[in-house]
Amino acid sequence: MENNPFILQMEKITKQFPGVKALDSVTLEVKRGTIHAICGENGAGKSTLMKVLSGVYPYGTYEGKIIFMGQEMKFKNIKESESAGIGIIHQELTMIPELSVTENIFVGNELTKHGLVDWDEERRRTREILKRVGLSIDPDTLIKHLGVGQQQLVEIAKALSKNVKLLILDEPTSALNEDDSENLLNLMRELKENDITCIMISHKLNEIAEISDSVTVIRDGHTVESYEVEAGRVDEDKIIRAMVGRSIENRYPEHESHPGEIIFEVTDWNVEDPEVEGRMVCKGSSFNVRAGEIVGFAGLMGAGRTELMRSIFGHNYGIFRGGTIKIRGKEVKLNSVEAAIKNGIAYVPEDRKNLGLNLLDSIRQTIVSANLDGITKKGLLDFNEELKAAEKYRESVRIKTQSVNVGVNTLSGGNQQKVVLSKWMFTNPEILILDEPTRGIDVGAKYEIYKLIHELADQGKAVILISSELPELLGMADRIYTIFEGSITGEVSGNEASQESLMKKMTATAGN
Amino acid sequence: MKRVKQVLGGDLRQYTMVVALVLLIAIFNIISGGRMLTSSNFQNLLAGNAYVLVLALGMLMVIVIGQIDLSVGSVAGFAGMVMAIAAKELNLPWWVAVLIALGIGIAAGAWHGFFLSKLGIPGFITTLGGMMIFRGGVIWISKSISVPAPVELKWFGSGYLPEWGPAFTGMNNSTLLLGLIGIAAFIFVQFRKYKGSKEENPLWAVVVRICLVSVIIAYFTWLYGSGRVGTSFPVPGLILLILIIIYHTITQRTKFGRNVYAVGGNKNAAALSGVNVQRTYFLTMMNMSFLAAVAGILFVGRSTAAGPADGTSWEMDAIASVFIGGAAVSGGVGTIMATMVGGLVMAVLNNGLMLMGVGADRTQVIKGFVLLAAVAFDVYSKKSGRR
Numbered sequence: 018m019e020n021n022p023f024i025l026q027m028e029k030i031t032k033q034f035p036g037v038k039a040l041d042s043v044t045l046e047v048k049r050g051t052i053h054a055i056c057g058e059n060g061a062g063k064s065t066l067m068k069v070l071s072g073v074y075p076y077g078t079y080e081g082k083i084i085f086m087g088q089e090m091k092f093k094n095i096k097e098s099e100s101a102g103i104g105i106i107h108q109e110l111t112m113i114p115e116l117s118v119t120e121n122i123f124v125g126n127e128l129t130k131h132g133l134v135d136w137d138e139e140r141r142r143t144r145e146i147l148k149r150v151g152l153s154i155d156p157d158t159l160i161k162h163l164g165v166g167q168q169q170l171v172e173i174a175k176a177l178s179k180n181v182k183l184l185i186l187d188e189p190t191s192a193l194n195e196d197d198s199e200n201l202l203n204l205m206r207e208l209k210e211n212d213i214t215c216i217m218i219s220h221k222l223n224e225i226a227e228i229s230d231s232v233t234v235i236r237d238g239h240t241v242e243s244y245e246v247e248a249g250r251v252d253e254d255k256i257i258r259a260m261v262g263r264s265i266e267n268r269y270p271e272h273e274s275h276p277g278e279i280i281f282e283v284t285d286w287n288v289e290d291p292e293v294e295g296r297m298v299c300k301g302s303s304f305n306v307r308a309g310e311i312v313g314f315a316g317l318m319g320a321g322r323t324e325l326m327r328s329i330f331g332h333n334y335g336i337f338r339g340g341t342i343k344i345r346g347k348e349v350k351l352n353s354v355e356a357a358i359k360n361g362i363a364y365v366p367e368d369r370k371n372l373g374l375n376l377l378d379s380i381r382q383t384i385v386s387a388n389l390d391g392i393t394k395k396g397l398l399d400f401n402e403e404l405k406a407a408e409k410y411r412e413s414v415r416i417k418t419q420s421v422n423v424g425v426n427t428l429s430g431g432n433q434q435k436v437v438l439s440k441w442m443f444t445n446p447e448i449l450i451l452d453e454p455t456r457g458i459d460v461g462a463k464y465e466i467y468k469l470i471h472e473l474a475d476q477g478k479a480v481i482l483i484s485s486e487l488p489e490l491l492g493m494a495d496r497i498y499t500i501f502e503g504s505i506t507g508e509v510s511g512n513e514a515s516q517e518s519l520m521k522k523m524t525a526t527a528g529n
Numbered sequence: 530m531k532r533v534k535q536v537l538g539g540d541l542r543q544y545t546m547v548v549a550l551v552l553l554i555a556i557f558n559i560i561s562g563g564r565m566l567t568s569s570n571f572q573n574l575l576a577g578n579a580y581v582l583v584l585a586l587g588m589l590m591v592i593v594i595g596q597i598d599l600s601v602g603s604v605a606g607f608a609g610m611v612m613a614i615a616a617k618e619l620n621l622p623w624w625v626a627v628l629i630a631l632g633i634g635i636a637a638g639a640w641h642g643f644f645l646s647k648l649g650i651p652g653f654i655t656t657l658g659g660m661m662i663f664r665g666g667v668i669w670i671s672k673s674i675s676v677p678a679p680v681e682l683k684w685f686g687s688g689y690l691p692e693w694g695p696a697f698t699g700m701n702n703s704t705l706l707l708g709l710i711g712i713a714a715f716i717f718v719q720f721r722k723y724k725g726s727k728e729e730n731p732l733w734a735v736v737v738r739i740c741l742v743s744v745i746i747a748y749f750t751w752l753y754g755s756g757r758v759g760t761s762f763p764v765p766g767l768i769l770l771i772l773i774i775i776y777h778t779i780t781q782r783t784k785f786g787r788n789v790y791a792v793g794g795n796k797n798a799a800a801l802s803g804v805n806v807q808r809t810y811f812l813t814m815m816n817m818s819f820l821a822a823v824a825g826i827l828f829v830g831r832s833t834a835a836g837p838a839d840g841t842s843w844e845m846d847a848i849a850s851v852f853i854g855g856a857a858v859s860g861g862v863g864t865i866m867a868t869m870v871g872g873l874v875m876a877v878l879n880n881g882l883m884l885m886g887v888g889a890d891r892t893q894v895i896k897g898f899v900l901l902a903a904v905a906f907d908v909y910s911k912k913s914g915r916r
Contacts, residue, residue, distance in 0.1 A: 389784040
């Protein structure tokens with residue numbers, strides 16, 4: 018066993034849920050001291066596999082064998098897998114915002130002296146660990162005062178403090194901006210040099226290509242492919258083919274747009290931060306969108322894209338400090354979300370679970386929720402109309418579900434997003450603002466969302482597309498605005514733009 | 530099991546409390562030697578608990594939006610007292626006094642709603658303040674003395690429906706008519722639903738459902754109608770019934786009702802869907818205190834006088850009814866019908882234990898355990914249902 022090159026071998030793991038086989042004899046072998054990427058569409062079984070590994074599903078509820086550092090493991094809970102040296106960083110961060118960095122790192126494992134918490138020792142160790150992840154912050158800083166990127170690093174620091182040998186990162190960069198992502202990837206490389214093995218679950222193929230040593234692709238609960246790669250030389254298309262089981266020649270569907278006249282025009286829009294007095298999150302922003310046109314908004318996280326759109330959408334965010342909106346040449350005052358919807362604007366928020374959906378609702382209830390007037394007859398809701406609307410969108414938008422009566426919480430991310438899009442299509446908008454519509458969605462579902470966006474544009478709707486992924490904007494938008502620190506810094510037509518030129522404008526004020 | 534499911538429709542878990550209620554009635558009836566299922570006992574049960582159930586209607590909506598209202602008992606007491614004083618000391622006609630009381634309820638609700646929606650102070654704090662303010666108010670304006678209520682109100686609090694028509698029916702004909710209307714309405718609603726969704730809802734299941742419910746309605750019609758001469762289905766029960774229909778419709782079939790659930794389920798998503806969250810908060814709180822005033826009026830009518838301690842701890846019974854009915858503390862979940870079942874469980878417990886001669890002290894202890902058991906069972910079954 019001394020020469021076993023594998024730190025982890027999961028053999029023929031099968032996990033059944035009532036009625037579904039989530040994992041069917043999946044095998045995963047991870048070499049010591051490598052970065053191993055796992056890819057697969059949403060619902061392919063990646064998370065289930067990781068839950069089996071970390072003991073969330075205890076030994077006995079699955080079939081198969083887990084061999085970790087040469088020994089068979091039978092974890093009954095997370096605590097056991099943790100003490101064996103397996104750490105998980107979840108997609109959604111699990112820090113306690115009101116506690117300090119130190120407290121978060123040692124929560125549940127407090128160091129004590131004579132029965133009392135040994136603060137000095139905890140702080141000393143925290144400083145040490147923070148140094149390892151390249152963070153120079155005061156250990157007493159409250160988590161809520163840190164950015165998402167820093168929080169992620171603290172989370173990793175916490176795992177390191179428990180002496181992990183194998184670190185699992187579930188979509189680690191999905192909430193990070195480019196700089197923070199780059200930071201994180203560098204950190205993973207460093208960890209690798211320090212003999213800590215990483216498993217990374219990710220949708221971002223460029224990141225996988227950049228750092229991973231081997232890739233395992235899971236589809237529909239089976240291991241499809243597993244191979245070693247040379248960092249920096251991953252064939253992205255090969256992974257995509259394996260993930261979706263078909264080849265996607267073009268990640269963005271073909272489309273020719275026919276922009277009409279300008280129907281949406283925002284002039285000199287100013288918004289103040291609701292929390293920080295005097296800080297402007299939008300500074301004199303002006304832009305326009307034509308009928309049938311897809312207009313992209315590029316900007317780094319925190320540049321003010323979302324804030325601008327939410328402010329336009331009935332002053333839903335921030336303190337309004339002036340600006341005008343014209344729809345079809347007529348100035349409108351949108352003082353509430355209701356007014357914005359009535360004037361034909363729809364806004365699909367970036368945070369689907371917290372802002373886009375009521376997870377207690379069924380699909381049919383969700384689809385009609387922004388246009389209840391549309392199913393109201395004589396003051397009462399007409400459930401037959403509701404059902405009709407839901408069925409209509411289930412078909413036209415291709416929501417995969419056996420019934421529109423089931424809860425939206427049972428759907429995968431891609432299907433949830435389709436429900437959210439249906440909800441807004443049912444309000445019959447002229448202007449659609451889509452804020453990161455494909456975040457956290459797998460490649461196959463992304464393609465379908467893109468097709469939907471094209472369909473909407475073909476119907477003559479003005480589409481505003483906010484995205485952090487530049488290739489997406491380049492592949493989809495007819496025209497792209499760049500935003501930096503609350504100001505619009507540039508406007509380029511889609512076929513003239515390149516990632517480099519956009520990035521330049523996204524990181525500098527206008528005129529530079 | 531599948532058959533049963535088709536008859537009852539949808540999720541069987543929502544019937545757990547109904548089963549518990551039926552079992553409770555059966556057990557108490559056996560233990561008390563048949564004194565539970567008598568006309569006079571059920572007339573009392575309904576008339577004596579209608580006010581709590583009225584409160585629970587409003588409380589359900591308050592809890593669904595994720596808030597709580599601790600002031601309802603005090604507001605009910607205050608509104609009842611103002612009504613009695615207005616009628617007695619100011620010599621106003623009884624119906625003016627009633628309108629004043631309802632107005633007081635609406636004003637109190639607007640007060641709570643203002644602090645919640647405009648200033649963002651949680652309902653718990655706002656209504657805790659209201660609870661003290663209005664309780665103090667009752668004692669203050671009444672100088673701690675009971676004030677007799679106008680006699681006309683007695684009809685609302687404990688009156689019976691009129692006696693008319695042929696005697697061969699052997700029961701109160703108003704009650705009989707009510708029962709027949711109930712059965713007819715149920716058949717009508719079922720057939721309209723059947724037309725909407727035929728696949729999941731086969732005709733035989735609809736028929737079985739109609740027969741089942743008709744038998745139940747018929748039985749209670751007989752129970753309420755065949756009591757002592759001059760008695761019938763109680764007037765407060767009828768008022769409650771009308772309010773149930775109104776509030777069931779509001780919560781299930783109107784835009785406002787959907788907004789209530791939307792705000793409770795995810796306030797931010799609701800706001801981004803065009804729901805006016807603040808207005809929903811405001812109206813829900815205002816409605817609650819309005820219903821508290823209705824409850825206060827019913828109670829004063831029944832006890833023929835307004836007392837300074839009227840309404841003490843009613844909020845707890847109302848809140849317990851809502852939670853026994855399966856509502857979620859975090860908001861967004863709960864229905865009027867389930868809440869009514871929850872309220873009836875409490876009422877039957879009170880009544881049954883009283884028939885058995887159990888003292889108020891031990892009744893309280895038992896009710897506490899039942900609340901915990903019901904909610905624990907609910908949480909447990911939801912958890913196991915998810916796996």
